[in-house]
Amino acid sequence: MSPTSDLLAAALAQSGFHPRLPQQRRLYEAAKAAIHQQRLGAGGKLPSSRDLARDLGMARNTVIAAFEQLAAEGYVVSSRGSGTYVADLQAHSASMRGVGATPQGRSTAPAATPSARLSRRGQELTSYAAGPQFEIQPFAPGDPDFSSFPFKLWQRLQNRVWREARNDLLDYGQSGGHLPLRQAITEYLRISRSVKVEVEQVMITAGTQQSLDLCAQLLADVGDTAWIEDPCYWGARRVFQARELKLRPITVDSDGIAIAAADLATKPRLIYVTPSHQYPTGAVMSLARRRELLDVAVRKDAWILEDDYDSEFRYTGRPLAALQGLDHDDRVLYMGTFSKVLYPGIKVGYLVVPPALIPAFRSALYDLQRPGQLTVQATLADFITLGHFTAHVRKIRQTYGARRELLRHMLAQKLPRSVTISREESGLHLVIELPDQVDDMALAQQAAMQGISVKALSTYYLKPPIRRGLLVGYAYCTPEQITDYGRLLGTIIAAEAAA
Template structure:
């Protein structure tokens, strides 16, 4: 059967995205097919043309089509059957077993004896925009004017900033210090340095499929600052925040400091898995690390992503997508963002340069929904007094001149080598005593231990050997905890990986022998 009808449909989708400009052809093709699948113009079970036929019909190289198909397959939009072809997968989330509670009673309702209206998105005027914010957020917008880790082998979450191109960075900064432009010595009053926001928007649009305009990008002091701003503007004291269980400790601390009611939702092999019981406690905020869950390392499935987007849309919740290390995927291309699937503007996307360049740079970014741009911009200025405009200007040049992409390629290769070497070192030592997580991205892996293991004691024993690992159980909020060790491999010289890996492996092996 001719593939032309499907090819014509895909070509029409590609024509609509032609304004994307510098987006590579394989990315435009991927996005066109993805859009047709999500809109059901390509129904579940539809067989796609072969890569050879589609390349011929669209006038593209076969490699371009193969690359797009591989990305669709990796993200679950299509399935491949050997000898049969490629088919559109069923990406719809399973329906919830019970409907979420239609409304929530405000913790502050006792002040007037009335039930406060449910937070829900509304369309319309400026007053409607205010209704999307928390009470604290509206008040701020209306008045516009852990634990510290030592730098030791296997510390989780840190990058190897010793390989950062310092001399190049100095040259870029010196250019602006010689000019000493007055506007670069002031606070940042418009959400950050415009050329940097533009460079970030271009980067996210191409590499992460983020739906973004320059106005939506705000420069912050890092992910912690971004989370704190969201907690202040989008939730009130006592509101419920769904967090992954296990959860990044930094997010826990921020939400607790803002008096939010943390509700842990278990993470399985597909990411956060809200049950009917969880859904009896509707969230105001949902904190997620979908591209590489921290600390378990799993990647959230497409069906689970759509389920959580559906929950957010139905309850008026905000999803906070922490995309902290998406650049470090060692097989295939980086996965697309959750925000790129959001059609209801319920996702606040955030990232940081601290995991790529060096921790002390303290520059992060947020992409906020259009209705939140003005209040978030004014609150960013009023609450955090952002600055470092000279540094932002140098960083803009670092991105625009291609140095960022070069640096990412270099350290991705370096960290991938270290990850592989650490795995090869640990596996023969551990034997059946423990298993290694099978992640293909990030800056850490998890040594998964048998139930009942005292992983905190193991972490202490590793510290006595000069190794800084973290017990997996300490990341959990709920009573049911998995046991393991979170091991960072980025901040270890390649020639020392095997040595330190043997030390750590022997600590775990000795503990296992003591249990028998």
């Protein structure tokens, strides 16, 4: 048996190595892993399919199929008559120029593997990307209650849009989004959020993430500085990192972003804030801080990106006016989303830009994004103009408010005095503030083992965290879940805080 057969046999025999996969796939996985780990080195010759099949006790066709898959993905290079060789994964740049060589010196260079093809930026981005989470467990912060969505009503409105069979709704849309939706949003923002806005300033985007990305692309260059809140919404952080901006974390206290003298020594191009309900701490930016921020933006010639992601969920009193409404210098780009109030997969948000930026944003939206989704936008426009949006917000606000109170009640029964629950009356999550000595990440992990998905506050900081805590989402949890898991979470925290 050759050393390669030995190595692959050992990998296959390893307990738990894809035991349920077909043999061909297991062999492919074993060989791929060995190539990645360089246990099978570049240029090394693999045994013939006949020998390997004999050594591993497999059918020859199984081995041939595995070799073919490895060759198709660029892990090995097969050459008729001369055998199969391990490809040089590092040589992809040469292979793209067509000068790579097989061990025989011919220029049939292997295609690079998907991971080897990533750009430097791509590698950096994926190295810290958390990836999708498929299962929503109780208390994961952020999601609304899907069961409250008016499915039947939506279906009726959507059917009506499709029945009209309008050709213009099938195109990408060139003017920043479906006009009736932009009109409806303009009206809503003027009345509910005190935003100073004309319909031309409103662009419909695929949500806040895209709004932020457009801003980063159009308003900042690689290496420019973006001030972000510390702690900060990870989605904003990711966009700015992807656009290669220098991040300057600015401390957040109970009045929102607190700009220090050392911060003023830097020159931000963008300032990202969540004034109505700071994400994740929940702080509301005071009027004095809002004025100060607007003043700094003018002095620094910076743009303020106001993310007003969940202002619909204010459970007592009137929603607070947007920062944009105080801006007299056209420094603020205001953005909102339907992710929270309807459902995240709708992928509809809006961006209000100062008048001077309208042409640039409109053409960039069209050129870079090819927006489309006009039938969804038309359905949403009807949903708002026919009064369903306001009714839906009223209904879910009540539901969430009651869930919030229930959660507070369940936790308060268990938590010691050293642990406090955030008092602000808005949003889709609570923050449980922990004493400094409690490791919030360890606590979140402990809760996860019991099926509870809270997030540690310290993971949202760029600088060393100044507060420890847990973010607890409640919007989509049923009262029964809140009662049971709230009690359990309270018990877990109490045990840790007392230790």
